Amino acid sequence: xxxxTGIARVFRVGDEEVxxxxxxxxxxxxxxxxxxxxxxxxxxxTLLNVLGLLDRPNxxxxxxNGRDVTHLSDDELARVRRETIGFIFQxxxxxxxxxxxxxxxxxxxxxxxxxAERRRRLDRLLADYGLTARADHRPAQLSGGQCQRVAIARxxxxxxxxxxxxxxxxxxxxxxxQEVMAVLERVHQxxxxxxxxxxxxxIGARARRRLRLxxxxxxxxxx
Amino acid sequence: xxxPDLFRFAWQVLAGHRARTALILLAMGIGVAAVVTVSAIxxxxxxxxxxQFGSLGTNLVIILPGRSETAGAMPGVLVGKTxxxxxxxxxxxxxxxxxxxxxxxxxxxxxxxxxxxxNRETPxxxxxxxxxxxxxxxxxxxxxxxxxxxxxxxxxxxxxxxVAAELFGAQPALGQWLRxxxxxxxxxxxxxxxxxxxxxxxxxxxxxxxAAAQALFNTEALFRVLIEAKSRERVPExxxxxxxxxxLRHEGERDITVITQDAVLETFDRILRALxxxxxxxxxxxxxxxxxxxxxxxxxxxxQRRKEIGLLKAIGATGAQVRAIFFTEAIILxxxxxxxxxxxxxxxxxxxxQAFPLIPFAAPWWALVAASLTAVITSVLFTVAPARRxxxxxxxxxxxxx
Ligand SMILES: Nc1ncnc2c1ncn2[C@@H]1O[C@H](COP(=O)(O)OP(=O)(O)OP(=O)(O)O)[C@@H](O)[C@H]1O
Ligand SMILES: [Mg+2]
Numbered sequence: 372x373x374x375x376t377g378i379a380r381v382f383r384v385g386d387e388e389v390x391x392x393x394x395x396x397x398x399x400x401x402x403x404x405x406x407x408x409x410x411x412x413x414x415x416x417t418l419l420n421v422l423g424l425l426d427r428p429n430x431x432x433x434x435x436n437g438r439d440v441t442h443l444s445d446d447e448l449a450r451v452r453r454e455t456i457g458f459i460f461q462x463x464x465x466x467x468x469x470x471x472x473x474x475x476x477x478x479x480x481x482x483x484x485x486x487a488e489r490r491r492r493l494d495r496l497l498a499d500y501g502l503t504a505r506a507d508h509r510p511a512q513l514s515g516g517q518c519q520r521v522a523i524a525r526x527x528x529x530x531x532x533x534x535x536x537x538x539x540x541x542x543x544x545x546x547x548x549q550e551v552m553a554v555l556e557r558v559h560q561x562x563x564x565x566x567x568x569x570x571x572x573x574i575g576a577r578a579r580r581r582l583r584l585x586x587x588x589x590x591x592x593x594x
Numbered sequence: 595x596x597x598p599d600l601f602r603f604a605w606q607v608l609a610g611h612r613a614r615t616a617l618i619l620l621a622m623g624i625g626v627a628a629v630v631t632v633s634a635i636x637x638x639x640x641x642x643x644x645x646q647f648g649s650l651g652t653n654l655v656i657i658l659p660g661r662s663e664t665a666g667a668m669p670g671v672l673v674g675k676t677x678x679x680x681x682x683x684x685x686x687x688x689x690x691x692x693x694x695x696x697x698x699x700x701x702x703x704x705x706x707x708x709x710x711x712x713n714r715e716t717p718x719x720x721x722x723x724x725x726x727x728x729x730x731x732x733x734x735x736x737x738x739x740x741x742x743x744x745x746x747x748x749x750x751x752x753x754x755x756x757v758a759a760e761l762f763g764a765q766p767a768l769g770q771w772l773r774x775x776x777x778x779x780x781x782x783x784x785x786x787x788x789x790x791x792x793x794x795x796x797x798x799x800x801x802x803x804x805a806a807a808q809a810l811f812n813t814e815a816l817f818r819v820l821i822e823a824k825s826r827e828r829v830p831e832x833x834x835x836x837x838x839x840x841x842l843r844h845e846g847e848r849d850i851t852v853i854t855q856d857a858v859l860e861t862f863d864r865i866l867r868a869l870x871x872x873x874x875x876x877x878x879x880x881x882x883x884x885x886x887x888x889x890x891x892x893x894x895x896x897x898q899r900r901k902e903i904g905l906l907k908a909i910g911a912t913g914a915q916v917r918a919i920f921f922t923e924a925i926i927l928x929x930x931x932x933x934x935x936x937x938x939x940x941x942x943x944x945x946x947x948q949a950f951p952l953i954p955f956a957a958p959w960w961a962l963v964a965a966s967l968t969a970v971i972t973s974v975l976f977t978v979a980p981a982r983r984x985x986x987x988x989x990x991x992x993x994x995x996x
Contacts, residue, residue, distance in 0.1 A: 420990050423908070425907075425908055425989045425990050425993075426990050445912070445913060446912045446913065446914070449907065449910050449911060449912040449913075450910065450912070452908065452909070452910045453909065453910020453911075454910070458908050458909065460993065464901060464904075464905045464908075464993065466902055466905070468606055468607070468609075468610040469606065477906075477909060478909045478910055480595060480596075480599045480603070481595055481906070481909065481910050481911050481915060482910065483595055483596055483599075525909070526909075529910070
C-alpha cells in the first residue's frame with residue numbers, strides 16, 4: 372500500500388543543513404498497525420508528515436496505493452489527503468468556534484458532500500465515538516479525551532485508508548491515553564492502516580509492528 | 595465546498611470576532627453613507643435647479659440683447675462692441691414667425707413705490723398683456739394689464755402679493771392709486787402668491803404697461819423678450835425664425851442671445867451631474883481607506899488563524915478553498931457595510947431634507963449602486979494579499995508550535 376524508497380528530507384537553517392530523514396526505505400501493507408518511536412529530533416514527525424503528504428521529501432520516491440505521489444501538485448495532494456488520509460495531532464487542532472459536530476463535519480464540508488449525506492455520516496460517527504451527547508459542545512467545554520475522540524472522528528469522516536497520529540496521547544493522562552488508543556485500535560480492526568508516533572513505550576508496544584528511528588534512519592523494524 | 599457552507603463558515607468567523615467585524619462595518623459603512631448623503635445633496639441641488647427652470651414653461655424662448663459666447667449658457671461674456679439695443683419694433687416683428695404663439699417684451703427697473711406716507715423700493719416690470727400667459731402666472735384679484743397697442747399705455751398697475759400686503763395691509767388694494775417715481779398708477783390687479791422663481795420673487799414686484807415703463811425709466815431698450823412657441827416641438831423652429839428676423843432687422847448682425855429652457859436645463863443638468871459625480875467620488879475615497887483597514891485586519895487574522903488554516907489544509911482544503919473563505923468574509927463584510935451605509939445615508943438624507951424642505955434631496959440610484967459596488971470591490975481587492983498569504987501557508991509550519 373505504501374512504498375517509500377530513498378526518502379530524504381533536509382532542512383536548511385541558515386548555513387546549516389539538518390538531515391531530518393536519511394534514505395528511508397519502508398513498505399507498509401494495507402491494514403497494518405505500526406508505532407514509530409525514537410529520541411526527540413530523530414525525524415518521527417517529519418516521517419509522518421511525508422507519509423501524510425503534508426511535507427515533500429527532497430529526494431526519493433513515494434508510492435501510495437500504487438500511485439506515485441512524489442510529484443503531485445499542491446491541489447492534487449490536498450485531494451489525496453482529503454480522500455485517503457486522516458490526521459490526528461497531539462494538540463487536537465479543533466477549531467474553537469465550531470461545535471464538536473461541526474468540527475467532525477469539516478472534512479465533509481470541504482469535500483462538498485450534500486448536507487443530507489453529511490448528516491447521515493455525522494450521526495454514525497458521533498455514535499461510533501460516543502459523542503452524541505456532546506455534538507453541540509464547543510472544544511473548550513470538552514475534556515482532553517473527548518477532544519481527541521472528536522479529532523479521531525473528524526479524521527475518519529471521509530473514510531480514509533491511512534490514519535496517521537502524531538503523539539495522540541501526548542496531552543492526555545495515562546488512563547485517557549489508553550482509552551484513545553483503544554479507539555484508534557478499533558479503527559485498525561475495521562481494516563484501516565494506522566501509524567502512531569509515540570514516546571510512551573507501553574503504547575508503542577501495543578502495535579504489531581514497531582519502528583525505531585534514530586537520527587533520521589530506521590534503526591529497528593520489529594514485527 | 596458548497597456555497598451555503600462557505601457562507602456559514604465565514605459567518606461564524608465574523609460572529610466570533612465581533613469587535614473586529616464591527617470596526618470594519620463601521621469604517622466601510624461610513625464611507626458608503628458619505629457617498630449616499632453627498633450624492634443626495636448634489637442630486638437635490640440639480641433637481642432644485644431643474645424644477646426652478648421647469649416652472650418657466652417648456653415652450654418658453656427668451657431673447658436678450660448681446661451675444662453670449664456659449665450658446666445655452668447664461669449671458670455674461672459679450673463678444674466685441676456694445677450690442678445694438680433690442681427695441682419694441684424688433685419684438686413686434688417676431689409675430690411674423692408661424693411658430694411663435696405669443697410674446698411679451700420686458701423692461702425692468704427699480705422703482706420707488708409710494709402710497710401716502712408708506713414707501714418701498716421694488717423691482718418694476720414694464721410689459722404687455724400677454725406676459726401673464728407667457729409666464730403662466732395667476733391673479734389673486736382683479737385683472738391683468740389691458741390688451742392693446744403696446745406703444746400707448748394707461749396709468750394702471752398689477753402688484754405682487756407682498757407689495758399689496760405691505761402697502762395696503764388689510765385694506766382692499768383694487769382701484770387705489772399709488773405713485774411710482776413721479777407718476778400715478780391705479781391698481782387693477784393683485785398677483786397670486788407664488789414665491790421664488792429663478793431667484794426672482796414675483797410677490798415683490800410691480801407690473802406696469804411697457805410704454806409707461808419706457809417713459810418712467812427713460813429708455814427704449816428692452817431688457818428681454820419672452821416668447822412662447824406654439825408647442826415644445828416647434829421651439830427650435832421658433833428659435834431659428836427669431837434669430838433670422840432679428841438678424842435682418844439688425845443689418846445682418848447676430849447680436850442677440852436666444853435662450854431656450856431645454857438648452858439651459860441641459861447645461862445645468864450637465865454641470866450639476868458632474869459636480870455630484872465629483873463629490874461622490876471624493877466620498878468614495880473614504881472607502882479606499884476602509885479597504886486598507888480591511889487588509890490590515892485580514893493580515894492579522896491570517897496570523898492569528900495560522901493553526902486553523904494549517905488544519906484546513908491538512909484535512910484536504912485546497913489553496914483555492916482557503917482563498918475563497920477569506921474572500922467570502924470580505925464580501926459579507928462589504929455587503930453588510932453597504933446595507934448599513936445605505937441605511938445611515940438615507941437617514942442623513944432625511945435629516946437634511948428636514949433642514950431644507952424646499953430642496954428635493956434624493957441620492958440617485960446609480961450612486962447607491964456605485965457605493966455598494968465600490969465597497970465590495972475595494973473589500974475584495976484589499977483581501978487579495980491576505981488571502982494569498984493564507985493559501986500559501988505551509989501546513990507543517992502552520993500546525994507546529996514553532
Ligand atoms: N521546519 C523545520 N525547519 C528546520 N528544522 C526542522 C524543521 N522541522 C524539523 N526540523 C528538524 O528536523 C529534525 C527532526 O524533527 P522532527 O520534528 O521530525 O523530530 P521528532 O522525532 O518528531 O521529535 P519530537 O519527538 O521532539 O517531536 C529535528 O532536528 C528538527 O529540529
Ligand atoms: Mg514530533
